[in-house]
Amino acid sequence: MNLNDKLAKNHYQPENTAHIVVAGNAQQSALKILLNACPAGLYRMNEAGEITFDPNGCLECGTCRIVCCDEAFSLWRYPAAGCGVTFRFG
Template sequence: MPVSESLARNCYHPADKAHITLRPVLSDEQIALLEKICPAGLFRRDAAGKVNVHFQGCLECGSCRLVAGDTALAEWHHPPSGTGLTLRFG
């Protein structure tokens, strides 16, 4: 089963407020790293080249925090109780 199909089986209960925020200025290297490391593909550039974080589909794995840390992320924490990801197996 492709990863995209497996991820589609999960249930997402997004919070109203983002639990991941980026620093105002990021280098191209930092952006490329975030785009590459996130298994859910949450970090994407728009047509103007600005990076958007689509936090609603976050797997809460912390990969972005571990790899980019404080140099790229202004904030990262788990979403509030009752929101976030519910994994579904099978």
């Protein structure tokens, strides 16, 4: 079973509001490292070369916060109780 197969077994309950928000003034160059660092692949580059982010599917690992520090985010918290990821394999 590969990583994507394992990730597909997780259950994710979204919140009404995002639990991680990238700051408007975050440096794109700093965010580019997250293209490969986020294990869920939630940071993506669009056709304009800008980094986009969708918090749905977050594994709550904290890697992005450690790699980019808090300045890159206007909000970073764990999802509310009952929301977020539920691991079902490994």
